[in-house]
Structures are given as structure tokens and as C-alpha cells.
Amino acid sequence: MLEINNLRKNFNNGTRALKGVSFKVKRGEFISILGPSGSGKTTLLRSINGLEPIESGEVIFNNNKITKENLSEIQRKTGMIFQEFNLVNNLSSINNVLTGLLNSSSKFLSMFYLFTKEQKLEALQSLKTVGLLEKSYSRVDELSGGQRQRIGIARAIIKKPILLLADEPVASLDPKAALSTMKLLKKINKDFNITILCNLHQTNLAMEFSDRVIGLSDGSIVFDQEAKYLEKNINKLYS
């Protein structure tokens, strides 16, 4: 479903964020990407959906090489979840979730926050999936960190993506909220057969929830294996 071939990325300040990363992802997999800060995890996810332009290498999504021209295609089928939630704080939960549909909405009407009844029902369905239906019309700055991340997840799944890119989704949460968020991601992965690529720092969460773990260090993959073998190789990352 997703193929990353020899992805390279250098930043203007000379940092080599990705040094030829390659791996393949099958539909329905839950893959965790582990690695120390600055190892290139975030750049990798951002490169997949075009937030970060790549220097060389290729991203193949559903047998199509991603280019500038067909970027919106992958963006339509991909949801992204952020560490800091990236919600608009003074908008309601439902309006935040509806922003996930902007790509497929009327460009003119959506500018005025006008959505169809079906779109609103889809937003409510997404909020129900993440367990926050009753908070649909609350402003997101009135919600807890865990609830905000759930709104972020609802925004990502409203467009029925086949791939979810989660960039350290639990890094800003307390352990209880982190666990509950990871359980929700796993449920979405299983129930809707959505492939998940999830950047994490917590090895215990990676082992518990992932099918596969990729270890990234200094812009290169140092291991790529089933989650159950993680303990054997974890020293390669943090030594």
C-alpha cells in the first residue's frame, strides 16, 4: 500500500534529516517508528503527505508515485495526527472535525463554514467513534489534553482515510490519557482496517500496540521488525 524508497532530506542549516530511508507498509498494519529526538521521525511522516518536500527518493502510495500534481490524492486518503493536536482552539469540536473534509468540500461554501447535512452527520459519527459526541459543540479549549487529541483523531478519520500518520500523538499526554489514546488508535486500526504509522518515544506502548516497529537513528533505519522482538534491539537506538 505504501512504499518508501531511498528517501533523503537535508535542511537548509545542513542537517541531514533522512539519509536514504526505505521500507514497505501493508494495508492494515500498525507500525510504530521509534527513535531519539532529532532522529528524523517527524520529517519522515511529513515527507509522506507532502508537508515536507523531499530531496530525493520516492513515496509510492497505492501503486502511484506521489508527485506535486497528485499530492492532494494522498492527502485525501491520509489523515494526520499531531503531538500538539493542532486544533483551532476557539472553534467548536464539530467545526474542527469538519476541517478534515475541506479537501472534498465546496471551496466557496466551506469558506463560510457551510457544510452539507451529510458532512455534519459524518462529523458527529467521527466524534461518536472517539467517544466525544456529547462535546460536539464545546469549544476545544474547554477540553482536556486527552479529549483534544481525540478531536484531532476524529478530524483525521472523518475523511475515511486508508492511512493515518500519527506524529507522537501521546507525547503531550499523561500516562492514562496516553494509554487510552493508543487503545483508540488500535481500535480504529482494527475496526476500519486503517493503516497506522505512529511516531513514538515509549517503547512499552510500541510493543503493546504495534504489529511492527521501525527504529530510526540519525536519519537511518537501524531495525525494522515485529514488535515482539523490540527488546532485543532497543539498545541500538539509545546507545
Place this chain on the structure above:
Amino acid sequence: MNNKNIFKLTENNQKENLEKYLRPQWSWKTITFIISTIALLTVVTIDLEINFINLFTDSFKYFADIFSRMLPPDFSNFNELIFSMIETIEIAILGTFIAIVLSIPLALLSAKNIAPNIVIFFIARTITVFFRAIPEFIIAMILVIAIGFGAMPGVLALGIHTMGFLAKFYAEDIEHINKGPVEALRSSGASKRQIISFAVIPQIIPSFVANNLYILDRNIRMATMLGIVGAGGIGYELQSAFRMFEYPKVSAIIIIIFITIFIIDNLSSYIRSKIK
């Protein structure tokens, strides 16, 4: 005894090591800034031939004289003054509305992070600076000559001048928004206009309202002045009273202006406190 000496030696060593990290509480930059400011103020005061001592000794009797002639305030034409004050407020409201409408597109074009390109950004920035640089007093004088006396030149002068201010305020707010929501919308393929609508505008709404209220507050104060050049409102009454040496009327007008500004100031503070 021996142990005590060792302890003392260690302690002294520690102090000596730490002393090299000591820095003066006031850096040379702070001291230079203070000395430069004092020097600048001294030069300016001497150059303008201002004598503050004379102000409080010789001029005191003139202040006392004019204040004594202003009292008691003359409210004999109270209704007329109130109508003029209302006209002043109306001029300010309409002027502020025009400023808001004109400044929104200008702000979108002059905010670095969303301007379509550098040329448009530069042109929009130049327009905002230009209209901010020309005081509304001068704009009103030109407009009075062009379109005659009345409220219209006052409304336009306020609208055009404060458009420059509001566009600058909005543009700065836009430049300082949290980029997270913009990125989230970009990642899902939203268009630029959708991003402005959903991720930029909602973030600047609280400061948008606060800035508009501030400009309205300011425009009411300025509208009282614009009457002096014939642009309508209570300023015209003020100028007439001065010309006729009717100082009790002047003080009545000042009291009415003060009460109005006081009410508007508190009202806008209340509204600002309710917006988040």
C-alpha cells in the same frame, strides 16, 4: 582540626571557582541605554528651549486665570451639546466601520506569512504605512476643501487613516498565529482560502474585536478634534466656544466629552474581557 582545615580549603576553592562566573547586575548595555536616554532628553529639552521651572512658577498665574474663567461650566445649551456629541459618536462609528472593511483585505495582503507574493506584500505594506503616516487632521482639512463642511469629511478622514492602523494590527496578529492548525489543514489538502477561513481568522478574532474597539474608542476622541477643522460633531461647538471666549461652555463640552469617553472606555473594556 585537620579535617576542619580541609573543609575550609575546599570552601575557599569553591568560592574562587564560582567568582569567575559572577556578572554585574546591570550590564553595560543597560547602563549605556540609561545614559543615552538621559543625554537625548537633555539635548531635546535644551534645543526646544523648554524651561520646566518657569512653567511651574511664571505660567501658574495664567493657568489659574483660565481655569477660573472656565468655571462654573455652562450647560445652558445641554441638548445641543448632546446632539453634537451623538453626531461625533456616529462619525466615529461609521469611520471605524469603513476602516475595518478596507483594512481586512489590506491585512491579508500585507501579512508576511499569507501574502500572495513579495511584490503585493510590499505594495500593501506601503499603503498601510502611507495612510498611517498622514494624520486624520490633515486628511480632514483636505476633504473639507474637496467636499465641504459636515460629517462626511470626518467619517472619511477617520476611515482612511485608521485603516492603516487596523491593517497593521491585523497583519501582525496574522503573522503571530499558531502555525499548528494551518499545518493540519495543509496536511489534509485544504485550499489557501479555506486555511485563511478556518485556521487564520478564528485565531485572530479575539484581538480583531479588541483592536476594533480600541480604534472606535480612539476615533471618538479624534472625532471631537475633527470638528475643529469643520468636519462636524462636538469639535465644531468646542471651536465656536473658544472663538467666542465662552470658557464656561468650553468646560461644559470638555465634561461631556470626558463622560462619553469614560463610558465608552469602560464598555469596551467589559466587551474585551468577555471575548476569548
